[in-house]
Amino acid sequence: MDDFDEFDGDGPEVVKRFMYVNRRAPYGTVYALECLETILIAAAFEQDVSVVFMDDGVYQLKKDQDTAAIGMKNFSPTYRALEGYEVEKLYVEKESLEERGLTAEDLVVPVKVLNSAELQEIMAAQDVVLSS
Amino acid sequence: MSYMYNGTEIAADEEGYITEISLWNKDLAELIAQDENIDMSDDHWEVVNFLRNYYEEYQIAPAVRVLTKAIKKSLGPEKGNSKYLYELFPYGPAKQACKIAGLPKPTGCI
Numbered sequence: 001m002d003d004f005d006e007f008d009g010d011g012p013e014v015v016k017r018f019m020y021v022n023r024r025a026p027y028g029t030v031y032a033l034e035c036l037e038t039i040l041i042a043a044a045f046e047q048d049v050s051v052v053f054m055d056d057g058v059y060q061l062k063k064d065q066d067t068a069a070i071g072m073k074n075f076s077p078t079y080r081a082l083e084g085y086e087v088e089k090l091y092v093e094k095e096s097l098e099e100r101g102l103t104a105e106d107l108v109v110p111v112k113v114l115n116s117a118e119l120q121e122i123m124a125a126q127d128v129v130l131s132s
Numbered sequence: 133m134s135y136m137y138n139g140t141e142i143a144a145d146e147e148g149y150i151t152e153i154s155l156w157n158k159d160l161a162e163l164i165a166q167d168e169n170i171d172m173s174d175d176h177w178e179v180v181n182f183l184r185n186y187y188e189e190y191q192i193a194p195a196v197r198v199l200t201k202a203i204k205k206s207l208g209p210e211k212g213n214s215k216y217l218y219e220l221f222p223y224g225p226a227k228q229a230c231k232i233a234g235l236p237k238p239t240g241c242i
Contacts, residue, residue, distance in 0.1 A: 040192070040195070043195075044195040044197065044198070046197075073191065074191075075191055077189065077190050077191045078190055078191050078192050080189075080190060081190035081192055081194070081198075084190075084194065084198045084201065084202055085195070085198055
């Protein structure tokens with residue numbers, strides 16, 4: 001049975017607080033998709049992961065994305081898998097959302113909407129902050 | 133590498149994951165399984181089908197821990213545990229079952 005403990009049991013030796021800050025639109029560059037994959041890997045290693053969406057990054061979570069015309073895979077359903085990876089701290093910057101005429105209801109996953117000052121506070125408490 | 137199926141060559145990467153998911157079908161799955169020395173039973177198919185549904189919904193192949201948890205949630209704890217899944221797929225449920233299901237290698241695969 002020892003062989004199986006790696007997946008069932010004790011968890012990782014070191015857990016760091018990783019925050020991923022998404023600031024760009026989902027398509028046109030590879031940043032959003034690459035960041036999402038990085039998040040899944042950090043989560044697979046059972047790290048303490050939180051994710052921020054601000055500026056055009058809020059569009060990554062927009063419902064009803066249709067990518068047929070640009071010939072790219074619509075990867076927005078993958079954000080809904082984050083819960084299964086135990087990534088549940090998803091923050092959206094209030095100002096960015098409002099500037100774009102969006103509300104939390106327009107997004108594919110439940111998020112916490114925070115203003116810039118509140119985000120700053122959470123950001124300051126991280127071990128690692130990665131922006132893309 | 134590649135698989136020969138019905139006189140057609142199906143392209144795969146160096147580890148045997150097919151590169152075009154839309155070319156997958158059940159016969160091809162049996163062929164990939166043979167290559168992995170797995171004799172597909174109903175229990176194997178249950179996991180493979182579960183993975184295909186997961187991919188359909190989330191557009192990714194799950195890491196093994198996530199797969200185990202998701203199976204536990206929908207099929208119960210007697211199937212959603214590492215021992216059961218490794219008995220079916222000795223080289224790793226996520227790795228081998230994903231390959232047979234025609235999915236890419238799991239993201240965050242350890």
